[in-house]
Amino acid sequence: MKQNIIISHHLQTDLTKAIADCQHDYLFVLTDSTTREHCWTRIQNLEILKEAQLITIAPTDTHKDLRSVEQIWTALQNNHATRHSCLINLGGGMVTDIGGFAASTFKRGISFINIPTTLLAMVDASVGGKTGFNFNGLKNEIGVFNDANFVILNTCFLQTLDLENLRSGYAEMLKHGLLANENRFAQLLSFNLEHPIDYQLLQQMVEDSVKIKEDIVRQDPHEKGLRKALNLGHTFGHAFESWSLKHTPVLHGYTVAYGLTCELYLSALKSGFPTHKMHQLNQFIHENYGTLPITCHDYDALIQLMKHDKKNVGDTINFTLLENIGKVKTDQTATVEEIKEALDFLREGC
Numbered sequence: 001m002k003q004n005i006i007i008s009h010h011l012q013t014d015l016t017k018a019i020a021d022c023q024h025d026y027l028f029v030l031t032d033s034t035t036r037e038h039c040w041t042r043i044q045n046l047e048i049l050k051e052a053q054l055i056t057i058a059p060t061d062t063h064k065d066l067r068s069v070e071q072i073w074t075a076l077q078n079n080h081a082t083r084h085s086c087l088i089n090l091g092g093g094m095v096t097d098i099g100g101f102a103a104s105t106f107k108r109g110i111s112f113i114n115i116p117t118t119l120l121a122m123v124d125a126s127v128g129g130k131t132g133f134n135f136n137g138l139k140n141e142i143g144v145f146n147d148a149n150f151v152i153l154n155t156c157f158l159q160t161l162d163l164e165n166l167r168s169g170y171a172e173m174l175k176h177g178l179l180a181n182e183n184r185f186a187q188l189l190s191f192n193l194e195h196p197i198d199y200q201l202l203q204q205m206v207e208d209s210v211k212i213k214e215d216i217v218r219q220d221p222h223e224k225g226l227r228k229a230l231n232l233g234h235t236f237g238h239a240f241e242s243w244s245l246k247h248t249p250v251l252h253g254y255t256v257a258y259g260l261t262c263e264l265y266l267s268a269l270k271s272g273f274p275t276h277k278m279h280q281l282n283q284f285i286h287e288n289y290g291t292l293p294i295t296c297h298d299y300d301a302l303i304q305l306m307k308h309d310k311k312n313v314g315d316t317i318n319f320t321l322l323e324n325i326g327k328v329k330t331d332q333t334a335t336v337e338e339i340k341e342a343l344d345f346l347r348e349g350c
């Protein structure tokens with residue numbers, strides 16, 4: 001299915017049109033408790049949502065689990081949802097991932113609309129059809145590919161988003177910049193992530209960023225080859241995030257930023273990525289994301305977690321690396337010693 005991504009400048013008009021285009025009998029709106037407070041209020045008075053039923057789950061990735069999926073399925077069932085009902089996912093990547101999965105599997109699939117409310121969900125999670133949830137401590141272990149019928153992308157929601165979550169989303173934009181070209185990457189490194197944020201410039205950068213993802217997904221929707229580029233930073237990143245779920249949870253984008261540091265180190269070591277560009281990114285990440293509190297005693301556990309990466313074949317751990325900005329190499333491997341060296345590099349911060 002071709003995904004309709006609406007770059008929205010009039011939220012209420014654009015959403016009303018999308019809902020009307022998405023034929024349905026009953027309408028449901030999924031929020032977490034925070035987006036119910038900050039985001040639902042922006043649309044709840046819409047005529048077309050008058051009869052919509054609200055489903056609210058607990059927030060953050062610690063609740064992106066089977067219990068929340070069951071809660072959504074149960075609410076749909078108890079409120080007489082049919083195959084012709086539509087679920088609107090109003091929230092960050094946690095809500096769009098889990099809501100997309102619940103909708104894709106309820107009665108073998110009902111339609112759904114994503115309204116991303118975090119920077120991360122706007123540039124990444126709400127588009128491209130990856131849905132799912134964490135299982136037994138592993139990131140996105142269960143899921144399906146299925147596009148939302150519409151994605152309504154309106155940056156007005158960013159006004160209530162805290163700086164930490166803004167930075168988290170920005171890490172995926174850095175990833176897109178690395179996959180795109182030198183200009184895009186330079187622009188990203190020069191943006192100031194302290195208050196006051198230049199939201200006008202950010203809006204344009206969001207549109208550019210989501211186009212980079214859209215373009216890759218269009219060519220390879222089911223990650224047979226090229227789409228593995230979008231997983232840059234995630235072999236390490238997901239291992240860090242799964243590890244953190246057992247200690248103190250770290251935001252997805254922060255773990256991606258640390259993953260980019262490690263994977264650019266491997267890129268320089270094995271694929272000739274220019275070291276001065278690696279240091280530039282590393283400095284930006286160090287200044288804006290700090291460090292991950294791991295020690296060398298965590299290395300073996302992290303490598304065990306990397307063995308569950310979805311890009312792996314058999315027992316080799318696969319990485320997406322770069323030869324240069326815009327020059328991607330997928331299905332790359334590294335020895336245990338090289339992986340540990342990359343982790344040392346992250347910890348030493350230089």
Ligand SMILES: NC(=O)c1ccc[n+]([C@@H]2O[C@H](COP(=O)([O-])OP(=O)(O)OC[C@H]3O[C@@H](n4cnc5c(N)ncnc54)[C@H](O)[C@@H]3O)[C@@H](O)[C@H]2O)c1
Nearest residue numbers: 034059060092093094117118120124125130157160161252
């Ligand atoms: N499907 C994909 O392609 C894809 C891509 C990237 C990330 N992801 C997934 O996305 C998730 C991370 O998404 P996220 O960073 O949006 O996290 P999130 O959905 O947990 O949102 C972060 C926090 O911000 C709050 N929030 C959301 N919108 C807000 C707003 N407008 N104002 C104030 N608070 C708001 C949420 O309630 C939550 O507490 C991870 O589970 C990750 O695996 C998926």
Ligand SMILES: O=C(O)C(=O)C[C@@H](O)[C@H](O)[C@H](O)COP(=O)(O)O
Nearest residue numbers: 124128130139140227230231234310
């Ligand atoms: O869209 C993609 O493809 C991505 O890999 C985007 C990632 O930013 C995102 O975190 C995704 O959920 C990771 O997917 P997974 O297949 O590694 O679980």
Ligand SMILES: [Zn+2]
Nearest residue numbers: 172234252256
């Ligand atoms: Zn990601």
